[in-house]
Amino acid sequence: xxxxxxxxxxxxxxxxxxxxxxxxxxxxxxxxxxxxxxxxxxxxxxxxxxxxxxxxxxxxxxxxxxxxxxxxxxxxxxxxxxxxxxxxxxxxxxxxxxxxxxxxxxxxxxxxxxxxxxxxxxxx
Numbered sequence: 001x002x003x004x005x006x007x008x009x010x011x012x013x014x015x016x017x018x019x020x021x022x023x024x025x026x027x028x029x030x031x032x033x034x035x036x037x038x039x040x041x042x043x044x045x046x047x048x049x050x051x052x053x054x055x056x057x058x059x060x061x062x063x064x065x066x067x068x069x070x071x072x073x074x075x076x077x078x079x080x081x082x083x084x085x086x087x088x089x090x091x092x093x094x095x096x097x098x099x100x101x102x103x104x105x106x107x108x109x110x111x112x113x114x115x116x117x118x119x120x121x122x123x124x
Contacts, residue, residue, distance in 0.1 A: 002027050002098050002113035009094060009118030012086055018120060020081040022096030029072065033099035034079040035060075035111055036070060038092035038120075045095070050105030051079060058105035063089070086122045093117040 008020040022034060035050035047060025049070040059065055067085045072078070079096060097111035104110075 002032075004096050004098060004113060004115035006094060006096050006115045006118040009120045011121045011123065013124050014087060014122055016086050016122070017082070017084045018086065020083065020094055020096075020118060020120070022079045022081075022115060024077055024098075029077050029079055029098070030074050032101070033104045035097050035099065035105060036081045037095045037097060037108065039095070040089075040092040045108065047108060048094070049081065052104045056105070083120070088122045091120060091122050093119050
């Protein structure tokens with residue numbers, strides 16, 4: 001199983017921004033589709049955004065369109081989730097995950113390796 005570590009979570013006021021980072025150890029993220037998922041209290045985990053190994057992107061959640069973006073930094077071996085115009089309903093634990101080798105941005109079951117998550121709280 002691949003090791004992934006998320007960072008960058010925290011407390012932010014509504015309308016603010018956060019940048020989450022997903023770092024890998026022992027393997028190159030560029031070769032994998034990487035997805036960001038989130039789980040709010042009392043709710044099921046949902047997909048947010050995904051970037052494939054070729055750089056194409058898939059948006060899983062209409063609620064983040066125009067506010068969240070996903071990108072890779074190959075030099076740092078990270079995948080970032082830039083979150084702007086944050087809303088209280090964005091409050092959740094955010095996870096990054098690597099898809100199975102050779103696969104792309106499909107459903108959650110396609111993601112085999114998960115980080116521990118980072119808490120994002122949007123509140124005044």
